[in-house]
Amino acid sequence: MGSSGRQYLPEFEWDEANEQKLLERHEVSAREAEECFANAHAKKRVGDAMLMLGKTDNGRMLLLVYERKGRSVRVYSGREMTARERAVYNRRAR
Amino acid sequence: MKKSASWDSLLERDWGDTWDSLPDAPGWDARAKTAQITLRLPRTVLSRIKRVAARRSLPYHALARSWIAKGLREPELRSTIPESDEPLTEQLNIKLDHVLLDDLKARAHEQRYPYHRLAREWIETALVQEEGDLGLDQAAAQRPSLMELMVLLLHSSNARGEDVVRGITRLQKLLFVVEQKLLPSTDFYAYNFGPFDEEVNKTAEALRLAGFVRGGHPASAEPLSFAAMIAVVVEKAGPGVPLDHEPRKDFALTEVGHERAERLRKSGLAYERLAAYVAAIRQEYDKDDLVERIYAEYPQYAENSLIREKVARRAKRRGKR
Numbered sequence: 001m002g003s004s005g006r007q008y009l010p011e012f013e014w015d016e017a018n019e020q021k022l023l024e025r026h027e028v029s030a031r032e033a034e035e036c037f038a039n040a041h042a043k044k045r046v047g048d049a050m051l052m053l054g055k056t057d058n059g060r061m062l063l064l065v066y067e068r069k070g071r072s073v074r075v076y077s078g079r080e081m082t083a084r085e086r087a088v089y090n091r092r093a094r
Numbered sequence: 095m096k097k098s099a100s101w102d103s104l105l106e107r108d109w110g111d112t113w114d115s116l117p118d119a120p121g122w123d124a125r126a127k128t129a130q131i132t133l134r135l136p137r138t139v140l141s142r143i144k145r146v147a148a149r150r151s152l153p154y155h156a157l158a159r160s161w162i163a164k165g166l167r168e169p170e171l172r173s174t175i176p177e178s179d180e181p182l183t184e185q186l187n188i189k190l191d192h193v194l195l196d197d198l199k200a201r202a203h204e205q206r207y208p209y210h211r212l213a214r215e216w217i218e219t220a221l222v223q224e225e226g227d228l229g230l231d232q233a234a235a236q237r238p239s240l241m242e243l244m245v246l247l248l249h250s251s252n253a254r255g256e257d258v259v260r261g262i263t264r265l266q267k268l269l270f271v272v273e274q275k276l277l278p279s280t281d282f283y284a285y286n287f288g289p290f291d292e293e294v295n296k297t298a299e300a301l302r303l304a305g306f307v308r309g310g311h312p313a314s315a316e317p318l319s320f321a322a323m324i325a326v327v328v329e330k331a332g333p334g335v336p337l338d339h340e341p342r343k344d345f346a347l348t349e350v351g352h353e354r355a356e357r358l359r360k361s362g363l364a365y366e367r368l369a370a371y372v373a374a375i376r377q378e379y380d381k382d383d384l385v386e387r388i389y390a391e392y393p394q395y396a397e398n399s400l401i402r403e404k405v406a407r408r409a410k411r412r413g414k415r
Contacts, residue, residue: 010122016134016182019208026105031203044109044116049101051109051119063109065101071123076101084110092113 009038013072021077028064028078032056036064037073042092053081053089061086129195133158133214134182137361139221143186146224158217159188165216166197181362188213238368241297242358243272246365248307248347249355250373252380258309258346259380263287265345266294267388271379272372274392282395288388289395298345306351309344383412 014030022028036054043052052064063085064078081089109116135143147154190198202209225231247268251257259265270289273280282289301307347355359369379387386409389396396402 009125011125011129014210015132016208016210016214019210023206023208025102027206029199029203029206030209031199034199042113043119044113045119046104046116049104051104051116053109053113063105065104067101068120068122073122077105079105082108082110084108085113088110088113 009034010073011071013069013074018074018076022075026078028062030075032058032060032062033064033066033075033078036062040093042089042094049076053085053093055089055093061089125192127192128189129192131162131188131190131195131198131210131213133186133188133210133217135184135186135214135217136182137184139218140184140186142221142225142230143217145230146221146228149228149230150224155186155188158186159190161217161220162188162190162198162213163194164220165213166194166201183361237277238365240269240291240293241301242365242368243269243276243372244294244297244301245306245347245351245355245358246369246372247272247376248345249352249359249369250376253377258344260344261342262295262298262345264380264384265298266290267384268376268380269294270392270395271388272375275375276368276371284395284398286398286400288385288399289392301351306348306354308346308348308351383409386412 012030012034019030022030022033035056036052039055039057041052041054043050045051048067050066050068052066053061054064055061061081062078063081064075066073066075143158144154147157150157198213199209202212205212244265247265248257248259259268267288270280270282270291273282280291281293282291284290298307302309355369359365381387386405389399389402389405390409396405399405
């Protein structure tokens, strides 16, 4: 995981069920989701849900849907970015 | 629509064109110095972990943590233990440092596997190894408790459709039969009125205090006093004899007790089968001839009985009818 952002990572709330779902439906591991938070990213809010455009250590470019729960963050789902989203990422990620 | 489903639908949109118009998401607090993993485990697995920890004189959380660390040291460790049908009803919180947790997540990522499940499998694998080293029997940890058996017994009914068990002696005898039929060993011993286990009295009282059982008075955990024994002998002499002792204590589940029993029954296939078995035993044995039948089927538990001859005479009379 990118060591530069590691200390600024949030507390993640995972359990076997949401990990399994993320892996099976979206082929995204917990590790990859967390890497998106540690590396350069862009984030926006849609109602109570948060969207993140992020990049894993291996260069996968992912759109994640997550929620803030108190001090923690719970990732619900994710997928590969579209071409337009990648363009936004390249412009906005920091 | 459930939150997870409605939020999944957010993935169906391409956010490229509208991204800049969305409000910014707030930041977050940095994580704490130590992390925690919360594992869901079957009840019997957690009780087995506690048992091994007790034998090792270690806190069970620390033992589970050491098994996760052990899993990380072994390159290809994956469980060969078949998945149990027991539900994951128990929660085990294990504090880990971030380095260990990050390593666990990295290993799970390599295997494209949930790290919670990987940790659980490592724990279950190490548990079996440790039990083998310590000579512990898995089945002993999986046996149902007396309290569970009592709750399931009182949740069932006899052939007359009554769920009430009439008297502590009958409750003792029914649980004795259940244990004899279901368990490889039992704590019942031969006493003044046949098989007896003081834990039955204690458990009935604990359930009464918890509000799960109605009726029954505070029951002594000790065997009956001499005066009480005589009173019971008089009672067993037949109807019409004046009794000068405490009235019989009847036992039945309260509404809350029935709810708890039903929850227990539905907690897994093993408990559904257990409940059905206990109910069948009650249907067969909870009849007027319960004591005679137990004395005949388990004579070693009637050896010290004060009423053995009386019971034998009663059995004979029934046989003649």
